[in-house]
Amino acid sequence: MLDTQPPRPPAPADLAAWLKLFGSAEMPVLRQTARRLDEARQNIDRVTGRDITDIVLQDPLLAIRVLAYIQSFGSKRLRSDITNIASAVMMLGVEPFFRKFENPQTIEATLGRKPQALLGVLQVILRTQRASRYAHDWAFARHDMNVEEVALAALLSDLAEILLWCFAPELAIDIRSRLQSDRALRSGGVQREVLGFPLAELQLALCREWHLPDLLTTLMDSSSAHLPRVQNVRLAVNLARHSIDGWTDEAIPDDFAAIQTLLNISRETLLERLQLPPELLPGLVKQDTRAAEGRFWRP
Template sequence: MLDTPPPRDLESWVALLSGAEMPILRQTARRLDEARQHMDRVTGRDITDIVLQDPLLAIRVLAYIQSFNSKHLRSEITNIASAVMMLGVNPFFRKFEDPLTLETALGRKPQALLGVLQVILRTQRASRYAHDWAFARHDMNVEEVALAALLNDLAEVLLWCFAPERAIEIRSRLHAARTLRSASVQRAVLGFSLAELQLALCHAWRLPALLTTLMDNDSAHLPRVQNVKLATNLARHSIDGWTDPAIPDDFAAIQDLLNINRETLLSRLQLPPELLPGLASDPAGTE
């Protein structure tokens, strides 16, 4: 999507991305258009359900609501349902009318389009896991946790959108040397890690401190942050199948978080029966 070479430092990247128009999924744009045609029957919950399937629209809504009459907000808006309620149905559709879609923006870069769609699919999966586990933990605000998981890899999504050549280079280096750490490769290619970019964007968009904390690995001792991190990890490790060697460790950590055994976890994940024999071993035997 960039017509010029990508920026060279973190500050310039933040300036570029925080001021750019974020494209959204074509499917999201289609669902919004269908809802707009029946606006008299559309509820805030209907809109929220659409937004929570698309990390790019979700961040657009959050960034906008933080700047929208922010001096008069009595408390931070930390979920999409509250943001939609604050905006109202009609103003929401006016604000997000005729959006640019990913498929249009990257139509001439099929490899980039495929790359970003794969990452978004992973974030959607992570959000579903996080929502399910937060509900099981009786979290006071399940949607905050699910939203944090949906947005946790936003910087990677944006890299595929605005500098796909860099995203491809990072992916190629990691595939060529599986022992390399992602952050190290990202710093070698970009000069900074995507986690650093993500945090800087959160500050630039003035996102609520709660959401920033939920996406911050430095706060991993908190159960809600663990929920987000484990959902993100399992989605990343399982997106190409259930054979990644890291998955047993993921399972053990999730079992500890939810205080359940392996059989219950596999049931919650609704995995295909043919996968169960290889994943059913539970050395910890957590009950």
């Protein structure tokens, strides 16, 4: 039988080509997000900006679409003040928001014939949602002046990886397979082998290309790791990554020690904040914390 599958288009040759690909593509959203938006639109007379914000903050791709779109409005100074979704929605207005983001394409439809890729991207999004919750909680505990800004940065922390799963799933699968086959490999090194650059480089390039607020870019940039707000984001991302498959990863004790230092709290208090199942608590309390001394956070 002849192969009737269309030939796979070649991967973009360099970083600029990747930026062009992502810039011209329609960002899909989660099916659940599309459903919630439709329900809200049907009750538009009772929907508030806060309601819309709550929907957007559960979906990293819709969040980046909103932030990128808002850059076409108003003066540069006004746009630079939009560093969270609530402000963006307020600037757009409820009805214009629904007109702009009506009938979005969904991730599930886009990757419906590629179940392995669909599972991969949903796992990454689940991880970013968890990271965002952690970042929000810790920013609130630190009395941060703009808690949502920190949570949004954590939600968007793996944007480049999400886009890779959506638009070049074969490459994303290749990267994951290599990392799974050899646990000694570093993610950035494998990404460079497959793509020609690490995803962190693409992430920052996307931030610049889409003119995202400087503060959000800083919060996602590991070179600013000395800043407490950046530590907040990165520690949330790290803990979400290490705990997404359970609480046995050997890196978790170091994560806990760094979070305790950031928040100036005990292990018991941290575990209470994380709201973990009671049966896990005894083992986590007794975990070796020797690495806490002299090791705050490392990118």
